[in-house]
Amino acid sequence: MKTLEAAGIALSLSVAASTGALAAPSCGTDPVTVSAYFETGFPLAGKLAAEFSNQFPNVKFDIKEDQFANLMENTPRLLAGDAPPDLVRLPSMSDLVANELLKNLDGYYTDFGWDQFPASQLIQLRVEPEGRPRGTGSLYAMGLNYSMTGVFYNKELAAKIGMTSPPTTLAELDAILAKAKAAGITPIIQFNKTNGGLAFPLQDLMGAYGPPEPINDWIFQKDGATIDTPSNLKAAEHLESWVKAGYFAPDTNAIDYFAMMSGFMKGDGLFMFNGDWESGNLDKQMAGKAGFFLMPPAEAGGRHAAMSAPLTYGIGAKAPHADCAAFFLNWVATNPEARKINVEIGGSNPGGPTSLPIPAVAPGSVTEATLAAGSVIAKENGAMDFIANATGAIFSAGWTPELQKLVGGRQTADGLLKAVQKEYEQELSR
Amino acid sequence: MSETTLDDAAMRRAEGSPLQSTGARRPRFGRDQRKLLIAAGFIAPALVMYAAFVLVPLGMSVFYSLLRWDGIGRWRFVGLRNYLIVLTDPDLLQVIGNAFNLILYFTLIPIALGLAVATVIRGHMAGPFGTITRTVLFLPQVIPLVAAGIAWSWMFASTGLVNQLLTALGLGPLARGWLGDFTFALPAVGMIGAWVLLGLCTMLLVTGIAKIDQSIYEAAELDGAGRWQELVYITIPALRQEIGVCVTVTVIAALASFDIVYIATAGGPGISTMVPGLEIYRLAFAHRQVGLASALAIVLMLLVLLCVLPIQWFARPKR
Amino acid sequence: MIETRSNALVARAMLIALMAVTLLPFLSMLSAALAPSGSYPAGLQWPSDPQWGNFVKAFEVANMTTLLWSSSLIVGGVVPVSVLIATMAGYGLSRIDKGRGKWLYLVFVLGLTLPFEAVITPLYYEVKALGILNTRVALILPLIGLFMPFSVYWMRAHFLNVPQEIGEAAEVDGASDWKQFWLIQVPIARPAIMSLSILLFLWTWNQFLLPVVLVQDPEQRTMAGALGAFQGQWGTDVPLLCAGALLILTPTVILFLIFQRQFVAALLQGSVKG
Incomplete structure (x- = not known):
């Protein structure tokens, strides 16, 4: 075995030597078809792939798309199958790394000089060999961009109830919600069908009541971490009080993500907890009518925190065109045209080396607001990964059913956290 | 030749x-x-x-089913522990209970409606009207269940036809997102199954009743038997084989349901519409608990047998 | 007499109501399919500006021609082989019905009520080990096996009803068993074979669980499996989804309308025996 490996290394070294002094991996010049598995409804990845093919005509993409819930179910099977995709949108990484289904990107990190990226950007993409904890160890994925969540609001509806500026404390937010409810406006339109979309406001509330670090520890599967903490309980109780006050649409459990988007753009609700990946979309379809603010802290002047995670893409461990996929991921972060697409369509920070400028955006746009919010989070070190990414099944087996029960009045705040923690421990004990 | x-x-x-x-x-x-x-x-x-x-x-x-295995790595022998989990875990028990709950809709509604139609027609459906009826009522049997799931997800949507009809009838307050409602999601899924199986059961029973000798009814009517008595004492006994077939087919469809739930609710809200078939798929391929998934699969297979064998026995032809 | 007539009217009204309930979901889908792509239309309304183009778009994005071809290939792989070997086995079993071979029949019956979910996990690993994951063969081979209990049961029931003398006469005549089977038994069994073929065609075409698990590429799937993938990819656009769903269920509906009598007979008998 060892000799074989050594021979392989020697061979690849000699190939590298013959093609030029340690040239970084690329797509070469022969026709290549990169197979990709993307998430439905988010055009960014497809647009980037199209532009890439435009710049490198020998590269074609064979793109399959699926909705997030299917993505979570299919990815392990797909990566373990006979035709693993080269490029895949990853809902969660830990189990995939533990099962050796993802390619270790440390080599590319050196080849492409990703050490020039801010280290904090890549923390969430590092995993220890056994799959846990996350946050340290080898690099197993890259972000297409680095997104962040907060609260979008409908400016027209806000004006109707006299909301002139975004709330700066949680109490102010509560007051606005009550006012909207009294005015007959649905205060929050949020999806909760198939996937527990209430995880967005819940995690924002967690960030408002407590520091983000313990939440990250839990997501990264550090030993002894728990989601059932006193401050998280306060957050969950706060969410429960919103449910009880009728701040969510009564059919929240029947609203899926895209129904929420369509409803928000139609003016069916004042607030929507969502991520900056929709900024570009809202700027186009709701130009000038949508605003964004970060979840306000519980106390005035407190620290802001937000769910902020890379739009994670990995490469299959046995992917046939791994080099080309890696080259694509590097290109996304560094190519000026790609960065422009990233901001315009993706609405998020394109990441990449700090030396590169962030492409300009229209003043007064939602994208401008979300990018500005991103720098607040960076400054206050308030980024949290998504609580649904803690394990491969925690979203579908934990958060989603429990949050659906919470909205349906069948679960308490305390019961929610305990049930999710129990599922988490069960999964880690496997 | x-x-x-x-x-x-x-x-x-x-x-x-x-x-x-x-x-x-x-x-x-x-x-x-x-x-x-x-x-x-x-x-x-x-x-x-x-x-x-x-x-x-x-x-x-x-x-x-005797292993603890994530489907990729090493496996460990755990004896009957997975079965113990299937039979004691409250969530999994609810999942199994949901399947039995679906029988109410998949089985009772088509048979009750089918019997009602059959007793009223009490004869062959001849002519072009008969052909049209047969054709239309069989449509749901011909299309993929996935399509039925998509069509009915749309019917039950917040802006769907069901709510539209309720509002038109002045019952607007009853309108809701049916498939996201804890009380109504499972009945709604059940109605989809009833819709699919309705035509088949109706046609089976109508065909069956046409074979009953009409003079039996005439004699009963002379003796002053009412409709109800005719149904209980003549029709149902005479149709026991056909009813047995309907029950068998619909019970299997309910217990082993997958396609409709996969498309319409994915098991939600909570786990109120999760059924064993979908749970097996999820456990095995998404949650990577192949052992537990297999134990549930074996339990499901046995449950189907346990339900079907007595039905077969009851409906066996009298010699 | 009067009662019969009023009965007939009541029956007609009930049937019309049942038909309306059966057809409404299709109508609702059609009305949604004609709404502007990407919108959230109301349940049933004739759109002011019907977007027939949605069907064209759905036809293109769903790659309907490829799907039809793929489903036909799968049906072509499953149905003839299943029918052939099931007819043979049904015949064989009917000849040893009273004897030591009876248990063999029971082995087949054992599988009659088997939910596919009960074997889907091991099937995945088996198909993977055979190296045919993600190909149509991954559907064809398991489906043939899974359809065997019903098919064999069905054909055996037919052959049991064929008078023994037919075969025995030929035997006396010196015809080889194989020849006798082909030239005498199979032609008599034609109606049973026809019904079985229709049922297997429908079950293959509409099979969902196997393609979802065993074949990732929608273009290698059955129609139902492809519809599942279509929903995954385009489910976010209600009009397009409804247009696609209607397109995907059209081929079987057309075949059903043409061979209405045979389909109805097959489905009725199929359930009676199954």
């Missing part, structure tokens, strides 16, 4: 029947042996396919 042979054979059969009885007295031993061998040759290809893709996987399912 073949036709002449067939005719010849048929002719010889007619002439040859006396011959045959003497032939039957030839020594049996060798003949039986040979007969068995030839039959085995005919059966072998089907048996091979059946063994390879049903019996072997079934055996593997039993084996997996």
Whole structure:
């Protein structure tokens, strides 16, 4: 075995030597078809792939798309199958790394000089060999961009109830919600069908009541971490009080993500907890009518925190065109045209080396607001990964059913956290 | 070519029947042996396919159900522990309960409605109207269940036809997102199944009732029997085989449901519409608990058998 | 007499109501399919500006021609082989019905009520080990096996009803068993074979669980499996989804309308025996 490996290394070294002094991996010049598995409804990845093919005509993409819930179910099977995709949108990484289904990107990190990226950007993409904890160890994925969540609001509806500026404390937010409810406006339109979309406001509330670090520890599967903490309980109780006050649409459990988007753009609700990946979309379809603010802290002047995670893409461990996929991921972060697409369509920070400028955006746009919010989070070190990414099944087996029960009045705040923690421990004990 | 042979054979059969009885007295031993061998040759290809893709996987399912295995890494033998979990975990018990709950809708509604229609028609559906009825009522049997799931997800959506009709009838306050409602999601899924199976059961029962001798009803009416009595004492006993078929088909459809739930609710809200079929798929491929998934699969298979065998026994033809 | 007539009217009204309930979901889908792509239309309304183009778009994005071809290939792989070997086995089993071979029949019956979910996990690993994951063969082979219990049961029931003398006469005539089977038994069994073929065609075409698990590429799937993938990819656009769903269920509906009598007979008998 060892000799074989050594021979392989020697061979690849000699190939590298013959093609030029340690040239970084690329797509070469022969026709290549990169197979990709993307998430439905988010055009960014497809647009980037199209532009890439435009710049490198020998590269074609064979793109399959699926909705997030299917993505979570299919990815392990797909990566373990006979035709693993080269490029895949990853809902969660830990189990995939533990099962050796993802390619270790440390080599590319050196080849492409990703050490020039801010280290904090890549923390969430590092995993220890056994799959846990996350946050340290080898690099197993890259972000297409680095997104962040907060609260979008409908400016027209806000004006109707006299909301002139975004709330700066949680109490102010509560007051606005009550006012909207009294005015007959649905205060929050949020999806909760198939996937527990209430995880967005819940995690924002967690960030408002407590520091983000313990939440990250839990997501990264550090030993002894728990989601059932006193401050998280306060957050969950706060969410429960919103449910009880009728701040969510009564059919929240029947609203899926895209129904929420369509409803928000139609003016069916004042607030929507969502991520900056929709900024570009809202700027186009709701130009000038949508605003964004970060979840306000519980106390005035407190620290802001937000769910902020890379739009994670990995490469299959046995992917046939791994080099080309890696080259694509590097290109996304560094190519000026790609960065422009990233901001315009993706609405998020394109990441990449700090030396590169962030492409300009229209003043007064939602994208401008979300990018500005991103720098607040960076400054206050308030980024949290998504609580649904803690394990491969925690979203579908934990958060989603429990949050659906919470909205349906069948679960308490305390019961929610305990049930999710129990599922988490069960999964880690496997 | 073949036709002449067939005719010849048929002719010889007619002439040859006396011959045959003497032939039957030839020594049996060798003949039986040979007969068995030839039959085995005919059966072998089907048996091979059946063994390879049903019996072997079934055996593997039993084996997996004794393991703790994530489907990729190393496995560990855990005995019957997975079965213990299936039979004690409250969530999994609810999932199994949901499947039984679906029987209410998948089975009762089509049979009740089918019986109602059959007793009123009490005869063949002839003519163009009969043809149209048969064609329309069978449509749901012909389309994929996935399509039924998509169509009804749309019917039950917040802006869907069901709510539209309720509002039109002045029942607006009843309108809701049916598939996201804890109380109504499972009944809504059940209604989808009822819709799919309704036509089949109706047609089976209508066909069955047409075979009942009409004079029995006439005699009963002369004796002053009411409709209800006719139904209980004549129709249902006479249709026991057809009803047995309906119950069998619909109970299996309810217990082993997958397609409709996968499309319409994905098991939500909470786990209020999760069924064993979908849970097996999720456990095995998304949650990577192949052992537990397999134990649930075996339990599901046994539950179906446990439900179907008594029905078969009740509905067995009277000799 | 009067009662019969009023009965007939009541029956008609009930049937019309049932038909309306059966057809409404299709109508609702059609009305949604004609709404502007990407919108959230109301349940049932004739759109002011019907967007027939949605069907064209759905036809293109769903790659309907490829799907039709793929489903036909799968049906072509499953149905003839299943029918052939099931007819053989049904015949064989009917000949050893009273004897030591009876248990063989019971082995087949054992699989009659088997939910496919009960074997889907091991099937995945088996198909993977055979190296045919993600190909149509991954559907064809397991489906043939899974359809065997019903098919064999069905054909055996037919052959049991064929008078023994037919075969025995030929035997006396000296025809080989194989020849006898082909030239005498199979032609007599034609109606049973026809019904079985229709049922297997429908079950293959509409099979969902196997393609979802065993074949990732929608273009290698059955129609139902492809519809599942279509929903995954385009489910976010209600009009397009409804247009696609209607397109995907059209081929079977057309075949059903043409062979209405045979389909109905097959489905009725199929359930009676199954």
